[in-house]
Amino acid sequence: MRANLYLPHPIYIDSGEGATLTDIDGNTYIDTCMGFGVCVLGHRHPEIAAAISRISGSGWHFGIHSEEQLPLAQLLQDAIPCAERLLFCNSGSEATGYAMRAARAFTGKEKIGIFDGYWHGMHDYCMVAPTAVDSRERPSGVEISTGIPKAIRDLIVPLPYRNPSAFDIIRANKDELAMVIIEPVQHSNPQREAGAYLKSLLEVCRECNVLFALDEMVTGFRLAYGGGQEYFGITPDFATLGKACGGGLPIGVIAGREDFMRMFLPKPGEQGVFTGGTFTGNPLSMAAGTAAVRYYSEHPEIYARMAAEGDRLTASFNDFAARHNMAVQMSNVGSMFHIYFQSGPVRSSFDIDEKPMERARQAFLMHALNLGVLISGANRYYLSAAHSREVVDRMIDVFQESLALVREDGLF
Ligand SMILES: Cc1ncc(COP(=O)(O)O)c(C=O)c1O
Numbered sequence: 001m002r003a004n005l006y007l008p009h010p011i012y013i014d015s016g017e018g019a020t021l022t023d024i025d026g027n028t029y030i031d032t033c034m035g036f037g038v039c040v041l042g043h044r045h046p047e048i049a050a051a052i053s054r055i056s057g058s059g060w061h062f063g064i065h066s067e068e069q070l071p072l073a074q075l076l077q078d079a080i081p082c083a084e085r086l087l088f089c090n091s092g093s094e095a096t097g098y099a100m101r102a103a104r105a106f107t108g109k110e111k112i113g114i115f116d117g118y119w120h121g122m123h124d125y126c127m128v129a130p131t132a133v134d135s136r137e138r139p140s141g142v143e144i145s146t147g148i149p150k151a152i153r154d155l156i157v158p159l160p161y162r163n164p165s166a167f168d169i170i171r172a173n174k175d176e177l178a179m180v181i182i183e184p185v186q187h188s189n190p191q192r193e194a195g196a197y198l199k200s201l202l203e204v205c206r207e208c209n210v211l212f213a214l215d216e217m218v219t220g221f222r223l224a225y226g227g228g229q230e231y232f233g234i235t236p237d238f239a240t241l242g243k244a245c246g247g248g249l250p251i252g253v254i255a256g257r258e259d260f261m262r263m264f265l266p267k268p269g270e271q272g273v274f275t276g277g278t279f280t281g282n283p284l285s286m287a288a289g290t291a292a293v294r295y296y297s298e299h300p301e302i303y304a305r306m307a308a309e310g311d312r313l314t315a316s317f318n319d320f321a322a323r324h325n326m327a328v329q330m331s332n333v334g335s336m337f338h339i340y341f342q343s344g345p346v347r348s349s350f351d352i353d354e355k356p357m358e359r360a361r362q363a364f365l366m367h368a369l370n371l372g373v374l375i376s377g378a379n380r381y382y383l384s385a386a387h388s389r390e391v392v393d394r395m396i397d398v399f400q401e402s403l404a405l406v407r408e409d410g411l412f
Pocket of ligand 1: 036091092093094096119120121122183187215216217218242243
């Protein structure tokens with residue numbers, strides 16, 4: 001079996017409960033993967049489990065629409081600031097793919113602006129990444145997979161993250177640029193000072209008649225109930241969502257301004273933007289999503305609590321590393337966090353270079369695993385509402401013990 005994430009030791013999960021996972025050998029770990037950010041309420045939340053059981057009593061896949069879609073659509077429309085209209089699909093990658101197609105149709109332009117450090121999914125238009133090999137100010141695009149047609153490179157405008165020179169690149173390409181897409185907080189590099197940059201970026205996009213899209217796949221229902229839009233007070237032309245919206249089942253969502261979303265709803269005789277797939281809007285995802293989003297709406301206090309625990313975990317980690325002069329740091333925005341085995345400020349992905357400390361990083365993951373915290377090596381970590389103060393206290397202890405063991409290994 002090919003794994004698409006690094007684990008310090010091969011592990012196969014048997015079950016999940018709250019903040020923990022249990023593997024097939026019976027070991028229980030505090031989880032930091034949380035289904036790649038999906039499980040904001042922890043594993044096997046009782047209200048989501050009840051919704052899934054209810055659907056299992058009436059059939060879970062029809063293809064034809066069911067009434068399960070409506071309550072989720074209404075909840076999402078109320079929660080997401082830019083959601084004048086919305087569309088369901090099955091994954092985040094589908095959502096960004098459809099959004100790019102619709103942006104081309106809406107603007108009549110073909111290029112898409114993408115920042116370094118991004119992740120917007122697995123389709124071809126997301127497989128050309130900005131690289132600083134030639135210049136940090138004017139990155140070039142490089143394929144991150146084999147099998148990507150050369151023509152894709154010409155359709156991507158690589159942009160440097162949190163760097164004002166991105167604004168000049170957008171201005172220079174405005175006649176060909178359909179949209180710019182950005183995560184409100186990059187899950188590969190969570191930095192809190194992103195707000196002012198996002199606002200300037202939105203203004204430049206407006207000035208250049210380029211659609212501004214927020215990819216809220218991770219930040220939606222995680223940073224705040226209204227996602228990064230609420231957190232930073234910024235409303236994009238449209239947003240792509242998924243993950244937490246589906247309560248743990250596959251889902252993708254595009255939510256946006258009425259005139260843009262009309263592209264998906266052609267008038268009779270118009271061709272329109274095609275979307276659709278076998279599992280779109282399936283009752284299981286809709287019911288699990290409704291239960292989850294309803295819970296978020298009824299318990300907005302989870303966001304302040306998750307953020308406080310994320311801040312506490314990060315502060316204690318960084319304090320310990322500084323006191324012991326270790327070249328490692330943690331960065332978080334709310335419940336999203338990342339551990340970098342390097343010192344010095346990390347502004348964008350171009351500053352991340354963990355190769356020199358790779359052995360230390362792997363040893364840290366292994367020690368933490370032995371001490372009962374599963375860190376996936378995917379460099380994207382999450383707390384959930386089920387990570388209580390006691391659980392985070394244990395994580396703090398395990399991280400400190402693990403760092404001390406890395407020092408004993410002679411790897412710092
Ligand atoms: C910001 C962002 N966009 C898009 C995606 C793609 O979503 P999916 O894996 O559901 O296709 C992800 C997945 O991690 C993501 O984090």
